[in-house]
Amino acid sequence: MEEDLISKKELLEITKVSYGQLYRWKRKNLIPEDWFIKKSSYTGQETYFPRERILDRIEKIKDMKDDVSLDSLAQMFSPKFGEVFLSEEELLEKNIVSEHTLILHKKTYGEIKIFSFERILYISLLEKSLLSGNVSLEEGKLIIVTLEENYKSLEGKNCEIVFLRKFGMALCFLITLPNELYIEKGAKIVLRLNISQCIQELKIKI
Numbered sequence: 001m002e003e004d005l006i007s008k009k010e011l012l013e014i015t016k017v018s019y020g021q022l023y024r025w026k027r028k029n030l031i032p033e034d035w036f037i038k039k040s041s042y043t044g045q046e047t048y049f050p051r052e053r054i055l056d057r058i059e060k061i062k063d064m065k066d067d068v069s070l071d072s073l074a075q076m077f078s079p080k081f082g083e084v085f086l087s088e089e090e091l092l093e094k095n096i097v098s099e100h101t102l103i104l105h106k107k108t109y110g111e112i113k114i115f116s117f118e119r120i121l122y123i124s125l126l127e128k129s130l131l132s133g134n135v136s137l138e139e140g141k142l143i144i145v146t147l148e149e150n151y152k153s154l155e156g157k158n159c160e161i162v163f164l165r166k167f168g169m170a171l172c173f174l175i176t177l178p179n180e181l182y183i184e185k186g187a188k189i190v191l192r193l194n195i196s197q198c199i200q201e202l203k204i205k206i
Contacts, residue, residue: 014055037049056197087115104130122144122147124198143161147161162192
């Protein structure tokens with residue numbers, strides 16, 4: 001399944017952002033290098049971007065750049081984990097995850113006094129999965145296990161967690177982006193979550 005792309009020309013027209021601004025934000029690491037996708041065209045080579053993510057990122061940059069420095073924005077958008085530790089009460093106060101999800105997590109993993117950023121990320125992805133209505137609690141546990149076992153090897157990279165089902169059997173895995181995903185006949189993708197985007201949302205809330 002190929003991600004919907006937008007050309008650089010169309011992007012600049014829609015967002016009213018200049019060529020210079022776009023590449024300045026790239027140099028400042030506000031827009032990831034791997035979002036600049038080169039494709040052959042009749043004119044030679046054209047640059048494309050993942051449509052939803054680049055439009056969302058530029059909207060956030062434009063909304064916040066007058067109040068926050070570009071360096072601070074770059075840190076906020078960085079897909080790397082920060083040294084952040086929050087209590088259960090702080091997670092609820094900041095509306096990062098719901099009490100229901102925390103209770104479900106506690107039943108599986110026991111009492112946790114302080115949550116690291118990594119653990120907060122896993123719980124927030126669990127919540128997004130359950131709220132989608134396509135994943136059961138048991139399957140949600142599989143998502144956390146997959147993250148715990150594999151995410152460290154992809155830390156700092158733009159990636160997604162993909163959940164699919166075939167004949168009632170569930171399978172969960174991580175892929176780096178940009179990438180194309182093809183699955184065998186009879187299998188159905190029931191959930192795709194962009195981990196880098198989730199990290200970005202968490203950093204804004206924190």
